[in-house]
Amino acid sequence: xxxxxxxxxxxxxxxxxxxxxxxxxxxxxxxxxxxxxxxxxxxxxxxxxxxxxxxxxxxxxxxxxxxxxxxxxxxxxxxxxxxxxxxxxxxxxxxxxxxxxxxxxxxxxxxxxxxxxxxxxxxxxxxxxxxxxxxxxxxxxxxxxxxxxxxxxxxxxxxxxxxxxxxxxxxxxxxxxxxxxxxxxxxxxxxxxxxxxxxxxxxxxxxxxxxxxxxxxxxxxxxxxxxxxxxxxxxxxxxxxxxxxxxxxxxxxxxxxxxxxxxxxxxxxxxxxxxxxxxxx
Numbered sequence: 001x002x003x004x005x006x007x008x009x010x011x012x013x014x015x016x017x018x019x020x021x022x023x024x025x026x027x028x029x030x031x032x033x034x035x036x037x038x039x040x041x042x043x044x045x046x047x048x049x050x051x052x053x054x055x056x057x058x059x060x061x062x063x064x065x066x067x068x069x070x071x072x073x074x075x076x077x078x079x080x081x082x083x084x085x086x087x088x089x090x091x092x093x094x095x096x097x098x099x100x101x102x103x104x105x106x107x108x109x110x111x112x113x114x115x116x117x118x119x120x121x122x123x124x125x126x127x128x129x130x131x132x133x134x135x136x137x138x139x140x141x142x143x144x145x146x147x148x149x150x151x152x153x154x155x156x157x158x159x160x161x162x163x164x165x166x167x168x169x170x171x172x173x174x175x176x177x178x179x180x181x182x183x184x185x186x187x188x189x190x191x192x193x194x195x196x197x198x199x200x201x202x203x204x205x206x207x208x209x210x211x212x213x214x215x216x217x218x219x220x221x222x223x224x225x226x227x228x229x230x231x232x233x234x235x236x237x238x239x240x241x242x243x244x245x246x247x248x249x250x251x252x253x254x255x256x257x258x259x260x261x262x263x264x265x266x267x268x269x270x271x272x273x274x275x276x277x278x279x280x281x
Contacts, residue, residue: 040107042100043069045150046090053138054122061119061143062090063150064100066107073113078156078182078280079147080273081139082118083126083165083172085190086201090118096262102269112277115152119143123201126161126168127212130204136168140177158276160185162265164202166228167191167214173224174217183279185227185253185272187265188234191215191243215243222249225279229268231258 043065048058065077082093093099099116107113121135128134148154157178161169166189173184190202195209203209210216226247230240232255241255252275258264 040066040104041068042104043067043071044094044100049142049146051138051142053134053142054124056133057122059120059138060090061117061146062094063118063147063152064094064103064116065152066103066113066115072151076151076153077113077115078158079115079117079152079154080158080160080276080280081143082116083121083159083161083168084118085161085163085165086123089120093118097266097269099269102273106270106273106277111274112281114158114277114280117143117147117152121165121168123164125164125202127171127208130208136172136175136177139172144178155180156280157181158183158185158280160187160272160276161189162187163190163260167202170214170221171212171217173226174214174220176220181224183225183227183276184221185275186229187268187272188230188236188260189228189240189243190236191239193239193242218243218247221247224249225252225275227252227272227275229253229272230255231260231264232256233259234264236260 166186
C-alpha cells in the first residue's frame with residue numbers, strides 16, 4: 001500500500017519541539033572487566049506532533065543516534081523502530097530498559113551502528129480501530145518521513161517491540177506495510193490464536209481479529225529475518241510457543257528464565273540488538 005506524499009512544511013510541523021539532548025553513554029555493568037571497550041556517546045532527540053491518525057492527543061517520539069550531538073555520519077545510519085506495550089510510551093525503552101546504554105555498548109564492541117526510534121501508540125494495539133485511530137498508518141505515513149528528515153536511513157529499517165508492541169511489530173512486518181523491511185524482533189509478544197470477545201482492548205470484533213490475525217499471516221514472514229523471545233514464567237508462554245511452532249523459515253530467539261517484566265526484557269536486549277545490527281548492515 002503506497003503512502004501519500006508529505007510536504008516539507010508538514011515535516012517541519014511534525015518535528016516541532018525536537019530537542020538535541022546531551023550525549024548519553026553506557027555505564028559499565030556489574031562484573032564488567034577493566035578491559036571493557038570505551039563507551040560510545042549516544043545523542044538523544046525527542047519531540048511531539050499532532051497525528052491525523054490519533055488527533056486526540058500529542059504523539060511523542062524519541063530518537064537515539066550513536067555519536068555526539070551535532071555529529072553528521074558520513075553515511076546515514078539504519079534505524080530500528082520500537083513499539084511499546086500497554087501502559088507505556090516512547091520513553092519506556094530508554095527509561096526502563098536502558099536502550100541507549102545497551103546501544104552504546106553494542107557499538108563499542110564492534111556491532112553495526114544503528115539508530116533507535118520510538119513513538120507513542122497509546123492502547124491501540126498498533127492497528128486501525130473503530131475509534132478512528134490508526135497507529136500503523138501513523139507509523140508508515142507520518143513517523144517514517146519524520147525520521148528521514150532527522151537524517152537516518154529509513155530504507156534500512158527493522159522493527160521490534162514487546163508485549164502489545166511485539167504483536168504490533170509482527171503485524172507490521174506480516175502486512176508488508178514497510179517496503180524493504182530488514183528484520184523483526186518480538187519480545188514476549190501478546191499473541192492469541194483465537195478471538196476472545198471479552199478482550200475488546202485489543203480487537204473491536206471478530207472481523208477485526210480476522211483482519212489482523214498474525215497466526216494466519218505467519219507465511220508472510222517466511223523470508224524475513226525474525227527473532228522471538230519469551231520468558232518461561234510469562235503467562236503468554238503457551239501462546240508464543242504456539243505461534244513459533246509453525247512459523248516458516250529460519251528464526252532466532254529462545255524461551256529463557258524470566259517473566260513479563262522489564263528485568264527480563266533488559267536481560268535479552270543485548271542479544272536483540274546484536275540480531276538487529278546483523279540484519280541492518
